Amino acid sequence: MKIGVIGGGAVGLLISAYLSRKHDITLYTKTEEQAISVRTEGIHVIGPNPWTAYVKSRADVLYKEEILIIAVKQYSLPSLFGNLKQLPPKKIVFVQNGITHIGRMKELAQHELYIGVVEHGALKKSPNTVHHTGIGKIRISPYDGGGAREFIDQLNTSDPLFLIQYEEDWEPVVLKKLAANAVINPLTALFRMPNGHIVSNPYVAKLAKKLFHEVCDVLEINDKDDLWEYIESIAIKTKNNRSSMLSDIEHHKKTEIDSILGDLIQKGKEKGAHTCTMEFLYNAIKGLENREER
């Protein structure tokens, strides 16, 4: 299939590389420089077996493929939505963290919409190099009954390192991922510690547990034990990894704190839930984003 992947960050590079094994990929980047380096040198995937994928790449807003995978960060979506609204009907897959974009999906009613959750670990090392730090799956569901399972099965390349799995209902998958991001990302970024410290440092673990309970209350999650086990297992499996938010802070880049904790705090306030730990972390990460070093 001809697929346009929009966004040349870690996730966009990873998806473009692996899907290119079966599909005809065009990666849309923000800068011409990145488009050139991807087009001429390919995408280098670092991992146990480093390899290079060759894909098309361009920086202009063409989007003429029938299938688009939207891999920009949540905070870059608002400007993209204007473009997407103008396009003829397509299949569009969103793979953002958070839930902000889901509330705006009805604006794109002419398209067949899908919601994906990326469970891989990936860090961008250069404009055309991505480090595949954790093997996971991409779980994709049709949004609002508008999409079909067959399409998701066709996307799948059967590469065991990059499986795409159909999910009936996006909501529990998205919320689970959101809860895990909400607990692991801000704390690791604030303390500048790899993921494992969320469970191994008793004081950070105490804060993680408090944060987790606030998140569960806002998301109205009943089976807390199950979700905590899931988050703990991620922290342990990726214990030496630095989270994407920590990486963003270390590289003085904008983080995804608004779409991860900002939205949850907003929801919490509407419900009258306790959001004190979330608010502390929200301001703390914003404070780090805005820091001047000396």
Added chain:
Amino acid sequence: MKIGVIGGGAVGLLISAYLSRKHDITLYTKTEEQAISVRTEGIHVIGPNPWTAYVKSRADVLYKEEILIIAVKQYSLPSLFGNLKQLPPKKIVFVQNGITHIGRMKELAQHELYIGVVEHGALKKSPNTVHHTGIGKIRISPYDGGGAREFIDQLNTSDPLFLIQYEEDWEPVVLKKLAANAVINPLTALFRMPNGHIVSNPYVAKLAKKLFHEVCDVLEINDKDDLWEYIESIAIKTKNNRSSMLSDIEHHKKTEIDSILGDLIQKGKEKGAHTCTMEFLYNAIKGLENREER
């Protein structure tokens, strides 16, 4: 006067050096190594005009001077109290941060007790070198009516860089210092930022303000505006300084978080006050104290 200064940290070195201009000082250190370096090389005071003070120094627990100034950290006091209880009546001045020790003073009823608050900025650079980073005063009050103003006036060396000032009532002075420490120290240590960021970074400032209100509620402070102005003025005057707690975290040393926020949280719980921000910071600093680097 013959004065024993107990504790060879930044404050103990600073007090020993300045008081030696008028008094006969013996500095009691924890290690023989430090006692030797102070005795043989003197105390180097770094500042606008670096100078060296020559004082006696010893590591054994003799304490035979009539006047003792207790300059150990709050967390080192419990073991020292046993010794102080055995001594014949003396004048004893405590210059600790926090309020924990004040609750235990009745155990030392045979002595004439004084409570001091050190407003200087000081960082220990080596066993016999202290950097005098901020000129302040030491305010001293008799505890429980047991001491006399004349003694405090006699202590004073009249050095404008190191004035000692009599205060009628220790409580407002101690609480003011505690509030300033509670707001500035944990936040600067957590964010690893110099003091000025408490006011210059809008998100950190938001957290500082929230923390400040919790502290005021616990300490039942009525004139919040006045106290906030005081804290703000310290943060601005010392904007490029790293707080003692930040310095402790950077040097992998135990901090004073227990006597600064630990006590306030305890008091807050007894009163049913909100202590969420304080609790976050307490656990955060404990988490940093217990961190393993990688």
